[in-house]
Amino acid sequence: MQAVIxxxxxxxxxIVAKTAxxxxxxxxxxxxxxxxxxxxxxxxxxxxxxxNISVPFNDFVDIMSEMGKQNNLEIHTMxxxxxxxxxxx
Amino acid sequence: MLNIHxxxxxxxxxxxxxxxxxxxxxxxxxFDCVSDDENRLNEKIYDKITKSAEKLVSECEVIExxxxxxxxxxxxxxxxxxxxxxxxxPEGYVRIxxxxxxxxxxxxxxxxxxxxxxxxxxxxxxxxxxIEAIPQALAETNLxxxxxxxxxxxxxxxxxxxxxxxxxxxxxAYLTRDRDSIGCAKFVVFxxxxxxxxxxxxxxxxxxxxxxxINVGVSGPGVVASAIKxxxxxxxxxxxxxxxKTAFKITRVGQLVAHEASSRLGxxxxxxxxxxxxxxxxxxxxxxxxxxxxxxxxxxxxxTAALAMxxxxxxxxxxxxxxxxxxxxxxxxxxxxxxxxxxxxxxxxLTLEKLEAMTAVCSVGLDMIAIPGxxxxxxxxxxxxxxxxxxxxxxxxxxxxxxxxxxxxxxxSVVFGGLLGEAPVMHVNTNSPAVxxxxxxxxxxxxxxxxx
Numbered sequence: 001m002q003a004v005i006x007x008x009x010x011x012x013x014x015i016v017a018k019t020a021x022x023x024x025x026x027x028x029x030x031x032x033x034x035x036x037x038x039x040x041x042x043x044x045x046x047x048x049x050x051x052n053i054s055v056p057f058n059d060f061v062d063i064m065s066e067m068g069k070q071n072n073l074e075i076h077t078m079x080x081x082x083x084x085x086x087x088x089x
Numbered sequence: 090m091l092n093i094h095x096x097x098x099x100x101x102x103x104x105x106x107x108x109x110x111x112x113x114x115x116x117x118x119x120f121d122c123v124s125d126d127e128n129r130l131n132e133k134i135y136d137k138i139t140k141s142a143e144k145l146v147s148e149c150e151v152i153e154x155x156x157x158x159x160x161x162x163x164x165x166x167x168x169x170x171x172x173x174x175x176x177x178x179p180e181g182y183v184r185i186x187x188x189x190x191x192x193x194x195x196x197x198x199x200x201x202x203x204x205x206x207x208x209x210x211x212x213x214x215x216x217x218x219x220i221e222a223i224p225q226a227l228a229e230t231n232l233x234x235x236x237x238x239x240x241x242x243x244x245x246x247x248x249x250x251x252x253x254x255x256x257x258x259x260x261x262a263y264l265t266r267d268r269d270s271i272g273c274a275k276f277v278v279f280x281x282x283x284x285x286x287x288x289x290x291x292x293x294x295x296x297x298x299x300x301x302x303i304n305v306g307v308s309g310p311g312v313v314a315s316a317i318k319x320x321x322x323x324x325x326x327x328x329x330x331x332x333x334k335t336a337f338k339i340t341r342v343g344q345l346v347a348h349e350a351s352s353r354l355g356x357x358x359x360x361x362x363x364x365x366x367x368x369x370x371x372x373x374x375x376x377x378x379x380x381x382x383x384x385x386x387x388x389x390x391x392x393t394a395a396l397a398m399x400x401x402x403x404x405x406x407x408x409x410x411x412x413x414x415x416x417x418x419x420x421x422x423x424x425x426x427x428x429x430x431x432x433x434x435x436x437x438x439l440t441l442e443k444l445e446a447m448t449a450v451c452s453v454g455l456d457m458i459a460i461p462g463x464x465x466x467x468x469x470x471x472x473x474x475x476x477x478x479x480x481x482x483x484x485x486x487x488x489x490x491x492x493x494x495x496x497x498x499x500x501x502s503v504v505f506g507g508l509l510g511e512a513p514v515m516h517v518n519t520n521s522p523a524v525x526x527x528x529x530x531x532x533x534x535x536x537x538x539x540x541x
Contacts, residue, residue, distance in 0.1 A: 004096050034093040045096055058154045076100070078157035080091060085345040086338045087095040 002031060002080040003050050003057070005064060009073035011042040019046065019075070022067055027054045042073075103158055107311035107373040108339065110346050111366045112162040113149050114202075114287035115356060116294035116302040117141045119168040127181050130174065131188040138165060138192040138201075141301055141356075146197040148353045152346055160346065161368075161508070165193065166292035166304075167203030171219040179222040186226035186233050193232040200275075202292035205236040207282070210244040210531070220250070223257050227272035228264035234290035240280035240477045242484045246532035254278050254473050255466030255526075259493055262462065266495035269503040273492040274425075274457060278473050280480030280487050285360050286416040291453075291488060302359035303351045304416060307343035308366045309335070310427075311373045313403075317381040328382065329402045336363065336406030344411045362416030363407030364452060365399075367427035369510035375399075375420050376429025376439075387429055388439030396420060397450035417486060419452025425492075425505065425512035426457055435502075435513040441472070442518075449479050454487040459503045459512040462495040464519065469493060471522035482535050 007019055016035065023030055023046075032047040050057060061077045068075030102108035122133035142165050149160045167189070174182055186204055193201040204226060206216035223235050239254065240246035261272035277291045284295020287304035294302070316335040320328055343361045351358035367375045376387035382395045400419045408414050422444065424430045433439035441458065448454040454476050460469075473489045480487030494503045497514045504511040 002091070004091070004100075006096075006100050032093070045093055045100075047091060047093075047096070058151060061154050061157075076104075076157050078100075079155045081345060082156040082158060082342060083091050083096055083099050085341040086099055087091070 001050050003048050003077055004080065004083065005046040005048060005075065005077045007042065007044040007046070007068065007073055007075050009042055009068070009071070011037050011040050015042055015071070015073065016044065018067065018071060019044070022064060023048055026060055026063070027052045028060070102309070102312045106315045107368070107370060108309050108342070109159040109161050110305060110343060111308040111364065112164055112287050112306040113145070113160055113346065113350050114164040114166050114292055114304045114306070115142050115145050115354070116166045116285065116298055116304060116359065118294055118298065118300050119173045123173055123175070127177055127184070131185060134173070134185065135188050135192050138167070138189070139195050142196050142198065144354060149350060151353070152349050156345070158342060158346065162200065163198050164287070164289060164292065165196070165198055165201045166287070166294045167201065168294050168296070169203055169205045169207055171206035171213070171216040172296070174215055174219065176214040177218065179218045182219045182222035183226050183229065186222070186230050189233050190230035199232065200234050200289040201232050202234040202236070202289050203294060204233050205293055207238045208247050208250040209238050209241040210247060212247070212250055220253060220257060223276060224260035224264050224272065227261050227275050234275045234292065236277045236279055236282065236291040236293060238279040238282040240481050242281055242481050243534055245534040246280070246474070246477055246481055248474070248526070248532055249529045251278070251473055251477065252470055252526050252529060255469035258469055258491065259466055262493045262495045269505060270462070270492050270494045271505055271509070274490065274505055274509050277488045277490040278477070280477040281485060283416055283486055287362050288364065288366065288417055290490060298359070299357050301356045303347060303354065303356050304359040304362065305343050305347040305350070306362040306364050306366060306416065307339050308364065309339040310365050310367045310375050310378055312339060313365060314372070314374070314378045314381050317378060325398065329398060332399060332402035333406030336403040337410045340407035340410035358413070360413045360415030361411040363404055363411070363414055363418040364416070365403055365420040367421060367423065368508055369426055369428055369431070371428045374427045374429035375422055376427050376433055380429060386436065386438040387433040388443050392443060393446050393450055396447050400451045417452045421452055421456065422447055423457035425459065425503070425510040426508060427510075431510065431512060434515055441515055445475060445479070448476060448487055449483060452486070454480070455489045455491060457490055457492070457509065457512060459492045459494050459497070459514045460517045461498050461514055462493050463498070464493045464517050465521065465523075467521055467523035467526050468517060468519055470526040474522070474526065484537070
């Protein structure tokens with residue numbers, strides 16, 4: 001199973017590293033990353049595997065959101081099913 | 090494999106275009122609560138609701154977090170209380186309303202529906218007593234919603250029942266005069282009422298339904314408005330395609346949430362209501378969709394045509410996205426709950442008569458419309474009779490939820506706050522229909538051949 005982590009906020013050093021480290025900490029494997037800077041604004045969408053995640057998925061959602069708050073970023077983690085429902089017939 | 094463009098589109102819909110699930114509503118049958126002892130009846134109703142829907146709010150919150158999609162309302166709909174209460178007194182029905190309010194507060198939902206009666210052909214003693222209790226019940230409770238079905242295409246219009254509605258609405262307005270007559274915002278009069286509607290104030294659990302059921306109402310006017318804006322200056326058939334595709338995506342999310350809620354709560358899935366339900370938030374308005382389609386202001390000539398096309402495209406797109414569709418399914422046009430409608434009504438572009446015409450081609454009816462507090466009862470009955478006739482003649486659901494705001498006159502406004510929003514008090518034609526209304530009796534069911 002996969003999930004999508006979206007990260008937005010003012011650009012600063014180490015955003016990708018912090019997000020990736022947090023994923024590694026909970027055994028979440030990064031499958032794909034799309035990242036860009038729009039007028040000093042950092043935007044990243046990360047597709048991750050959560051098959052071997054070490055905590056319940058909804059706890060991971062909170063952990064990532066909290067990490068975002070600590071770094072002035074907005075981080076949302078969503079289960080892949082919402083995207084599959086919307087975009088696959 | 091998901092692609093980044095699709096992911097971005099979904100995230101934008103939720104974050105920037107106000108996509109949400111408007112309501113997850115659990116329907117609960119109360120037939121097994123029937124008792125000849127009023128206290129026992131109240132106890133059984135309270136226990137049934139609080140046990141059945143104990144986890145409704147918490148499980149919905151888990152789903153919200155898992156999928157990152159807000160579920161705005163968690164609600165309960167019940168077997169029409171007049172069918173359960175039987176011939177208990179009006180005071181007894183008020184006490185049941187208090188029981189429902191207490192149960193709703195206990196489980197943390199924001200509205201409970203079903204304090205109502207089905208009187209399209211005639212009225213039982215229980216229905217009459219419940220109807221008499223409605224104003225006091227609405228004034229003394231916060232979360233209880235009430236509806237009365239006064240007509241159907243098969244039965245015609247019960248004018249004896251309809252003639253009572255003006256008085257009931259005026260009394261509810263008076264009893265809640267200190268809160269801009271909010272009692273009327275929790276009461277709706279129907280024709281052809283659906284038995285599985287998840288939306289308030291008209292939700293109830295129909296007699297042919299399961300013991301319990303999960304019904305979901307989707308939303309997304311902001312998403313449709315944005316898609317129309319992106320489509321630019323295209324032809325109307327292309328625009329219809331854009332709306333259909335968008336409605337499909339919105340409804341798929343509703344279907345996902347409905348299935349997840351059904352499986353987590355162990356309650357069968359009923360229907361997804363394919364609705365475009367606005368909120369007072371700017372960017373979540375059906376009126377702005379119509380204006381985006383090319384009208385200078387909602388209410389302009391051409392509004393009914395645009396709304397008919399929008400409503401049809403929403404249904405066509407949504408119906409393929411869900412295994413079971415029901416409820417009210419269509420665009421809602423509640424004035425107080427839609428920033429664009431509020432603006433159009435305040436500037437005089439949108440009139441009561443235009444709203445009535447619009448209801449002939451979309452979901453529900455005259456909804457959340459504030460009118461002067463001194464509007465005579467018979468005129469309110471006339472408004473209801475007109476609207477209900479549109480439903481009966483066209484084999485569709487129509488309804489009226491008007492607020493004769495006590496002490497307010499045309500040009501004033503009422504403020505309810507939250508999802509109920511605020512509304513300018515609109516002009517009403519006060520030429521009297523009293524003699525017609527007070528004739529009583531039944532308007533015969535319409536013929537359905539010789540269509541013209």
